[in-house]
Each structure stands twice: as structure tokens, then as C-alpha cells.
Amino acid sequence: MSSTTPTPTTNGGGAGAGAPPKKHQYDPVFTDSVIAATGPKASPRMRQVMASLIRHVHDFARENDITVAEWMQGVEMLNWAGQMSNDRRNETQLLCDVIGLESLVDEITSKLLVGADADYETTKSAILGPFFRKDTPPTENDASIIKNLPPDAEVAYMHGVVSDAATGTPLAGVTVDVWQCSTNGLYEQQDPEQTEFNLRGKFTTDENGYYGLYCIRPVPYPVPYDGPAGKLLQLLDRHPYRPAHIHIMAGNDKYTPLVTQIFDRKTQYLENDSVFAVKDDLVVDFKPITGHSKASLELEYNIRLAAMKPRA
Numbered sequence: 001m002s003s004t005t006p007t008p009t010t011n012g013g014g015a016g017a018g019a020p021p022k023k024h025q026y027d028p029v030f031t032d033s034v035i036a037a038t039g040p041k042a043s044p045r046m047r048q049v050m051a052s053l054i055r056h057v058h059d060f061a062r063e064n065d066i067t068v069a070e071w072m073q074g075v076e077m078l079n080w081a082g083q084m085s086n087d088r089r090n091e092t093q094l095l096c097d098v099i100g101l102e103s104l105v106d107e108i109t110s111k112l113l114v115g116a117d118a119d120y121e122t123t124k125s126a127i128l129g130p131f132f133r134k135d136t137p138p139t140e141n142d143a144s145i146i147k148n149l150p151p152d153a154e155v156a157y158m159h160g161v162v163s164d165a166a167t168g169t170p171l172a173g174v175t176v177d178v179w180q181c182s183t184n185g186l187y188e189q190q191d192p193e194q195t196e197f198n199l200r201g202k203f204t205t206d207e208n209g210y211y212g213l214y215c216i217r218p219v220p221y222p223v224p225y226d227g228p229a230g231k232l233l234q235l236l237d238r239h240p241y242r243p244a245h246i247h248i249m250a251g252n253d254k255y256t257p258l259v260t261q262i263f264d265r266k267t268q269y270l271e272n273d274s275v276f277a278v279k280d281d282l283v284v285d286f287k288p289i290t291g292h293s294k295a296s297l298e299l300e301y302n303i304r305l306a307a308m309k310p311r312a
């Protein structure tokens with residue numbers, strides 16, 4: 001830009017790095033007056049969070065000179081997400097996932113629950129995603145979660161020990177929920193061809209903290225692409241794929257529940273997960289095993305849980 005270019009009077013278009021902030025032309029007291037409308041009975045948390053949200057959303061609209069037509073497109077997208085959502089599909093959550101919001105609030109939550117200053121390492125968390133089922137029945141250790149074995153699947157013996165992250169003591173009686181999709185990229189509740197609870201199990205650690213099961217080597221799959229989240233991905237010129245992963249939820253009444261995912265080191269999309277959930281510590285190795293009648297691969301995955309913090 002030459003030195004003779006006039007300075008814009010609005011802040012539309014965004015300032016370049018190092019450029020002074022541009023002055024906008026909109027009512028300077030409008031946002032404060034909206035925040036000030038909050039009544040005395042609003043809870044302190046509601047007052048704080050909504051004031052911050054209103055300020056950020058107003059700044060976003062001003063900074064980008066959002067027009068009525070553009071705002072209405074956003075409203076229609078949210079309406080579409082709500083209309084598509086039901087107890088088997090949460091499109092609004094998916095919209096949050098593709099802009100990284102579920103991953104961000106997961107990071108915030110785990111820092112608050114475990115404590116950012118803890119001097120021990122817990123297993124890292126990752127997003128729950130929309131396909132968890134609360135009602136998975138209890139499963140015996142060393143059972144298989146494969147009710148329908150696809151012809152192209154590799155079977156893996158997955159096992160590990162759950163321990164207290166601070167002391168290393170193995171923990172008995174911890175519930176370990178595991179779920180994954182089939183090789184067609186669909187979870188059982190998305191696919192009428194799969195038996196109910198296929199590729200899901202809810203295990204309990206024994207007196208040595210051990211859990212074990214047979215599962216399939218996971219495959220990459222696209223997040224549902226036929227709704228507003230898919231539309232947003234297209235508009236942003238992004239692909240919908242997730243790297244191959246297995247979901248885990250582990251905990252009991254004395255330990256902070258862990259929700260996480262483990263990712264196959266050999267999978268595609270580790271570097272560009274469509275929902276931004278990969279963490280280095282969660283990348284695992286499936287190793288060939290021989291002389292095992294039920295599996296051709298082994299995956300050892302130990303889990304370290306944080307004891308619940310006493311209430312302040």
C-alpha cells in the first residue's frame with residue numbers, strides 16, 4: 001500500500017501485522033448498553049460469560065462489517081444444524097468440532113479438573129465426539145467387541161493397566177469404555193447393517209488394574225458431510241477426514257473421568273484431523289503378534305488417572 005492511500009474509516013477487511021488498529025464508524029456505546037441490560041438476579045457466572053460473549057460477538061461483527069444478509073446466512077446454518085440434530089446425531093456439536101471449539105473446551109476442562117500445576121503426568125484427554133453411548137452393557141475382560149467382523153478388518157488385542165498418575169498404583173474397579181467405527185467408517189448407530197453395540201465395550205479393571213479386549217485396527221473416516229458442518233468444510237476448502245482412532249472413557253468415583261482417543265501412528269490425517277483432536281501423547285503403535293489365535297496385532301495402552309481434587 002502506498003503512503004498516499006487514504007486510511008479507511010471502518011475496520012473492515014482486517015489490519016495487516018504491525019498496522020495500527022483501524023477506527024470503526026459504529027455507535028461507540030452500543031455494546032456497553034446491551035451488557036448493562038443484564039438484571040440484578042443474573043448469576044455472577046452468567047453475567048461474566050454473557051458480557052464477554054456479547055463483547056466478542058459485537059467486536060467480530062464490527063471488525064468484519066457483517067451485513068444483515070451475512071448474519072442471516074449464519075442464523076440459517078444454526079437453524080439447519082438444530083433441525084438435523086436428534087438423539088443419534090448432534091450437528092451443532094459437529095459444527096463446533098470443525099472450528100476446533102470442542103477440542104479447546106476439552107483442553108480447558110482437563111486443565112481445570114487435573115490442575116495445570118500438577119507435578120505428575122496424566123493421560124491426555126481428547127474430545128468425546130458425537131458417537132458415545134451411555135448404555136453400552138458391561139463386558140468381561142478379554143472379550144471381543146467385534147460382533148460383525150468386516151472381511152477387510154485386522155483384529156487387535158488391546159490391553160493395559162490403569163494406574164494412579166501421582167503414585168503409579170494400579171487401580172481396580174475402574175470402568176473403561178471403548179468404542180470405534182467399523183471399516184466402512186460408520187459407528188453402529190449410524191449403520192443399520194451393524195448389530196447393536198458392535199465395536200463397543202464397557203470393561204472393569206481387575207485387582208491388578210488390568211483391562212483387555214479384542215477390537216479392530218481403526219480406519220480413517222469422514223465426519224458426516226451432508227449437513228451444515230459439511231457445508232462449512234466445503235466453503236473453507238477443507239476435507240472431512242479424521243485419522244484412525246479408538247475412543248476411550250475411563251474413571252470411577254474417586255478419579256477424574258478421562259475422555260480420550262488414541263490414534264494409529266500409521267494412519268493418514270494425523271497432521272490434519274478435521275476436528276483438531278490429535279495430541280502427540282495419544283499416538284500409539286499397533287504391533288504384529290504371532291502365535292495368538294484371536295489377533296494378528298497387539299496394542300498396549302496404559303492409562304494414568306488423576307485423583308479427584310478435594311472440593312475447595
Ligand code: BEZ
Pocket residue numbers: 094097127128129130131223224242275
Ligand atoms: C468422532 O471421533 O467420532 C467424531 C468426533 C467429532 C466429530 C465427528 C466424529
Ligand code: FE
Pocket residue numbers: 129131181245247
Ligand atoms: Fe470417532
